[in-house]
Amino acid sequence: MPSRPEDPVLVSSRREAVVVFLIWLAACLYTVGFSYAFGYGRDPATLRFILGMPDWVFGGIFVPWTVCTVLSYIVARYVIADDDLGEDMPEESLGSAASSRREARDD
Amino acid sequence: MIECLLAEVTAVQVPAVGLGAMIALVTFIAASVWLGTVAQRVVEKSSFIQGYFQGNRGLGAWTIALTATVQSGGTFMGFPSLVYTSGWIVALWIASYMVVPITGFGLIGKRVAQISRRTGAVTMPDLFRARFGSSTAGLVTSLLIILFMTIMMIAQFKAGATVMKLAWPGSTELALVEDSAGDEKVAETSASTLAQWWKTADQKYLLGLAIFSLTVVGYTLIGGFLAAVWTDLLQSVMMFIGVMILFVLALKATGGLEAASRAALESGGPDYMLGPGLKGGSPFLPLTLAISFFFFWPFAGTASPAGVVRIMACKDTRVLRQSIFLLAVYNMGIYLPLIAICICAKALMPHLDKPDEVIPRMALILTDGLPLGSWMSGLILAAPFGAIMATVSSYLLVIASGLVRDVYQRFGNPQATDYEIRRLTYLVMIGVGAVAVGFSIFPVKHLQMLVVMSSGCAASSFLIPTVLLCYWRRATAAGSIGAMLAGGGASLVLNLIGLWRAFQETGQFANFQPLYLAGLDPLLWGLLASAIVGVGVSLATDPPEQRLISKLFDAPKG
Numbered sequence: 001m002p003s004r005p006e007d008p009v010l011v012s013s014r015r016e017a018v019v020v021f022l023i024w025l026a027a028c029l030y031t032v033g034f035s036y037a038f039g040y041g042r043d044p045a046t047l048r049f050i051l052g053m054p055d056w057v058f059g060g061i062f063v064p065w066t067v068c069t070v071l072s073y074i075v076a077r078y079v080i081a082d083d084d085l086g087e088d089m090p091e092e093s094l095g096s097a098a099s100s101r102r103e104a105r106d107d
Numbered sequence: 108m109i110e111c112l113l114a115e116v117t118a119v120q121v122p123a124v125g126l127g128a129m130i131a132l133v134t135f136i137a138a139s140v141w142l143g144t145v146a147q148r149v150v151e152k153s154s155f156i157q158g159y160f161q162g163n164r165g166l167g168a169w170t171i172a173l174t175a176t177v178q179s180g181g182t183f184m185g186f187p188s189l190v191y192t193s194g195w196i197v198a199l200w201i202a203s204y205m206v207v208p209i210t211g212f213g214l215i216g217k218r219v220a221q222i223s224r225r226t227g228a229v230t231m232p233d234l235f236r237a238r239f240g241s242s243t244a245g246l247v248t249s250l251l252i253i254l255f256m257t258i259m260m261i262a263q264f265k266a267g268a269t270v271m272k273l274a275w276p277g278s279t280e281l282a283l284v285e286d287s288a289g290d291e292k293v294a295e296t297s298a299s300t301l302a303q304w305w306k307t308a309d310q311k312y313l314l315g316l317a318i319f320s321l322t323v324v325g326y327t328l329i330g331g332f333l334a335a336v337w338t339d340l341l342q343s344v345m346m347f348i349g350v351m352i353l354f355v356l357a358l359k360a361t362g363g364l365e366a367a368s369r370a371a372l373e374s375g376g377p378d379y380m381l382g383p384g385l386k387g388g389s390p391f392l393p394l395t396l397a398i399s400f401f402f403f404w405p406f407a408g409t410a411s412p413a414g415v416v417r418i419m420a421c422k423d424t425r426v427l428r429q430s431i432f433l434l435a436v437y438n439m440g441i442y443l444p445l446i447a448i449c450i451c452a453k454a455l456m457p458h459l460d461k462p463d464e465v466i467p468r469m470a471l472i473l474t475d476g477l478p479l480g481s482w483m484s485g486l487i488l489a490a491p492f493g494a495i496m497a498t499v500s501s502y503l504l505v506i507a508s509g510l511v512r513d514v515y516q517r518f519g520n521p522q523a524t525d526y527e528i529r530r531l532t533y534l535v536m537i538g539v540g541a542v543a544v545g546f547s548i549f550p551v552k553h554l555q556m557l558v559v560m561s562s563g564c565a566a567s568s569f570l571i572p573t574v575l576l577c578y579w580r581r582a583t584a585a586g587s588i589g590a591m592l593a594g595g596g597a598s599l600v601l602n603l604i605g606l607w608r609a610f611q612e613t614g615q616f617a618n619f620q621p622l623y624l625a626g627l628d629p630l631l632w633g634l635l636a637s638a639i640v641g642v643g644v645s646l647a648t649d650p651p652e653q654r655l656i657s658k659l660f661d662a663p664k665g
């Protein structure tokens with residue numbers, strides 16, 4: 001076990017990544033599932049049009065796309081936490097060692 | 108696509124449109140150079156590396172949202188042709204763009220932004236080096252990136268030059284024929300003397316190449332990262348406006364989407380309305396490929412080196428959150444209307460010889476006779492040129508930062524001063540530009556084949572290692588290197604098998620398809636191999652140093 005508690009940004013990012021992954025999974029299962037069930041190998045005579053789209057495109061793609069756009073707002077607004085990303089290190093250890101050496105030389 | 112795009116303008120339609128396209132191109136070029144100089148002023152205010160390669164981590168929501176995950180001009184250019192050819196099923200092919208905004212920023216965005224700050228990382232290899240404390244991990248990352256991106260960038264130079272050439276107001280209808288013939292002539296006579304070569308060379312193409320290269324290398328060199336990002340934003344916004352205009356005009360011309368769909372059903376047959384659709388006589392999107400593409404768009408873009416650098420450059424987490432929603436609206440507003448436009452195109456012109464021409468043709472037909480019509484079509488025709496410039500510019504920077512920071516500064520001269528780094532960066536950019544120009548004058552055979560392979564390999568190389576880097580304490584340097592090589596390698600093998608099979612069947616490498624093992628795209632096998640090797644090798648090697656991990660995984664002290 002780590003001696004210190006986990007970094008709060010790590011904790012929130014991981015939680016958000018899980019939520020995002022689940023949304024991806026749900027979108028994938030629904031969109032591909034619905035489209036396959038109602039859009040593949042079907043009798044074209046039964047096709048209806050909704051908003052000008054074949055019904056399976058409306059139900060299988062347009063609807064989830066709209067839902068995902070709304071979800072994007074909800075996730076961005078309420079799920080993802082604002083965190084302090086921390087101070088920017090001037091440069092990496094190697095670089096800073098080099099620059100401090102350089103400063104010493106300049107002195 | 109691009110060849111056809113402007114050949115169309117100059118060859119078939121009203122001459123005034125040719126002028127409109129040229130004016131739009133020149134405007135794009137002028138705007139980019141101006142953005143370059145504005146960016147330079149911002150860069151001057153800071154240390155060179157931070158400012159030039161990262162824009163001082165100051166990107167806001169618009170620049171992040173509309174440039175970090177929109178991959179390249181190709182996404183916008185090949186897609187309309189596909190809808191025109193195969194119909195509504197392409198909506199399913201592209202459907203996963205509905206989650207790209209959340210996956211693109213929500214999976215690794217915040218952690219990447221945080222780790223890059225805590226380690227002072229400016230490039231993607233910096234991230235790997237710092238997180239694992241291993242210069243080998245950094246070097247492998249940068250070599251892979253340089254390899255993949257150089258190949259992909261060279262192809263873009265040729266595309267940009269061809270657009271310039273065909274937009275030339277004096278071009279004749281033979282433009283396209285001349286183009287392909289010109290290439291061979293150039294290649295054949297490359298060994299003869301310079302004077303002879305110049306006489307036989309395709310001079311318009313060379314002039315186009317010269318203008319394109321000088322512009323792109325020029326403004327990127329002047330303004331660095333910010334110049335690249337701003338040009339990219341400019342073309343994304345232009346594209347959006349163009350699509351909106353076309354969408355309204357197309358619906359008006361066909362009397363609504365339903366009428367267009369029914370007309371398309373008449374000419375395209377039932378396959379045009381249903382899955383799995385048809386392309387070239389075989390099923391377009393069997394179930395396994397439909398699933399594959401739900402992986403492809405969200406995950407291939409998430410950890411692309413050019414995209415990761417932009418996420419690292421975001422100002423704060425608020426910017427990331429806003430970007431998600433902004434991009435969600437953008438994607439929905441551009442892809443769904445594009446599909447509708449191409450369905451309308453099928454209704455209006457059912458038998459196009461070259462489906463690649465669908466958008467330029469629609470632009471010309473629909474704006475004909477409108478006030479400012481030639482300007483509008485010029486804008487729509489020039490947008491892909493803007494996309495090509497933006498892509499080249501961002502690749503050029505990633506390659507230059509790879510060579511200068513990740514290779515030279517780490518292994519050559521760690522004590523290099525800001526001035527030396529700046530000078531070397533300029534030299535490298537000019538050098539890389541010259542190499543790309545050289546390859547565009549004397550084209551390598553089968554370049555397109557290499558491009559397809561490297562984009563496939565790049566997509567499966569970096570996602571898993573980046574996820575491990577962000578979230579798994581136990582991941583080791585060897586594990587991440589293994590994950591990168593296994594991901595890219597698996598994809599490469601499946602591509603090579605496809606190539607070999609195409610050669611067996613047709614005697615040619617052109618138009619090969621990778622081997623879809625079990626019907627799935629190579630990306631999926633690449634990601635699977637990458638995950639297994641990444642986890643396996645990490646567990647088999649010694650755990651990483653507690654000091655390194657603690658710095659990035661434990662709460663800051665005090």
